[in-house]
Amino acid sequence: MNTKAKAKTGSQIKVITGNAAAAIGAKLARPDVVAAYPITPQTEIIEQISKFHANGEMDCELITVEGENSAMNAVMAASLAGGRVFTASSSWGLVFMYDAILATAGARAPVVMVNVNRETPGIIAVSCGQQDMISTRDAGWIFLIAETCQEVLDIVVQAYRLAEDYDIQVPVMVHYDGFYLSYLSEVVDVPLQEDVDKFLSVLKDQPERTKLVPGGRLGCGTHGILGGYLELRHKHMSAMERSKAKFEEIDKEFEAIFGRSHGGQIEKYRMDDADVVLVGSGSMCGTIKAVIDEKRDSGVKVGLLKIRMYRPFPSEVMVEVLKGKKAIGVVDRSLCFGFKGGPMYTELKAFETQLGGSKMISFIDGIANTDITQANVEQMIDTTCDLAAGKDVREVTWVSYPEANEPDSEKPDSEKRGGL
């Protein structure tokens, strides 16, 4: 983050959690309707918003629904009626609203929501991981990922500019790591309401989006067949593509008002002269930056490419920045069932031929709350340096589970035991 002096005096420095930052970001955007259901590690967002609503700081309709599926249906409907909306969930809650998530995207309802990353149902785990994000990545939403509490607040505010932009009109999900960021208390510069109003006022100057009106004749989220379906899907895909450049513009306008930039689709950290690069996202990036500084002191030319926009996948800017690097290690906090490497690795791999010979490896770490420690990051950097030096390196490394890196790790247990 650009930590230059603030552009505006009067903003408040507070020490708050990632969840509180999300709630304040939502409050500053002045939503008309909030509907949500609590779930660890997201609950604090809803507690804070309920408090804001109760003490009159937030003038919105707060719908305390009986479950997440209703939450998403409520905000989708309110959004289609022209309202500004907010909801938040995590893990089990996110997948319980899955059909409504798909419908919201199909209806192009510009919902903004927060998803606090947690492992999904399957193996019960109240723990950090991006698997819930991966489980919804093909729903047609724009996905943004935050690293710090400040970025959580700023990205929630920015998300409204992106979702509700007349030329975009795609729902936006803001992701950040449960536990490691949701409960982290750190210094946050809370912007002035008038500055946020000014930043969002651009939307008021745009043409009014199509909305459902009682008594009006309009099909929203309607079914399409053949050509109609194809037209809607193609328009949706095109809007997703446009959102890349739009997000860059929004970041620049944000910097002009608030005096800080987080980068657009990606953040580059010590990348210009880097030979080897780690690609990561979310809270792990803070630790990676700290380790990179230590490695740089001992002469290792390593940098970080932080993915901030994950859907659409920022392939163009990533290729531009990564082209010609000797070796790239992609760190995933989730799994990509059916592929050996992590999801982000697998996706970046599709652009390998455009990278001018850069070699790539996959690191899987941080799932189920395992800590992406400084030592783990150091190991990842060292392994990526080995790859750059032409050494024989595993394509996929489970950093916190060395057993997975043994030569016979993929054999069935029966074979390891010596037969059934």
Add this chain to the structure above:
Amino acid sequence: MSEVRFHGRGGQGVVTTSKILANAFARTGRFGASFPMFGFERRGAPVTAFGRFSDKPVREKTQIYNPDIIVVLDPTQRNSEAVFQGLLPDGMMLLNDSDITINVSHENLKKLGIINANKIAMEEIGLSIPNTVIVGAFAKMSGLLEIEPCCDALQDYFSGKKLDANIVCAKRGFEEIKLFDL
């Protein structure tokens, strides 16, 4: 950067202790970051929290394995292995205990602070929640903070009579902690 690990139980205000200290550091123009690690929230279960306090922005978002300072709110954990795990040389320990004698030892432990925080909390707020006493005691033992920013930070967590009583708790923690060089 000082790395501090807090050990206690759900309901003692372990997480709030670490938050208030991060807040107090921010009030001196420095930086603080803290977070707890637990699964489901529940009273009585062991809770660990981590605090990083620095002149520069804190970027690390990992747990703390090699603390400079350990803070133990739950006296029953005072000699547990987990508490001393990874303590760096010249380490400090702040212990909430009714027994103000040196009854812990570790090769890296050089400074010990003991405060009967539960007793002070009972006297001032009528509850055995030792966290704000610990905040003041931490400031004194570590030498990293004056008492004023700690008291100012309490405004973000308490109001009215509770605020006044907790300010007294922090001040008494600062004044009444017993320090031992080991």
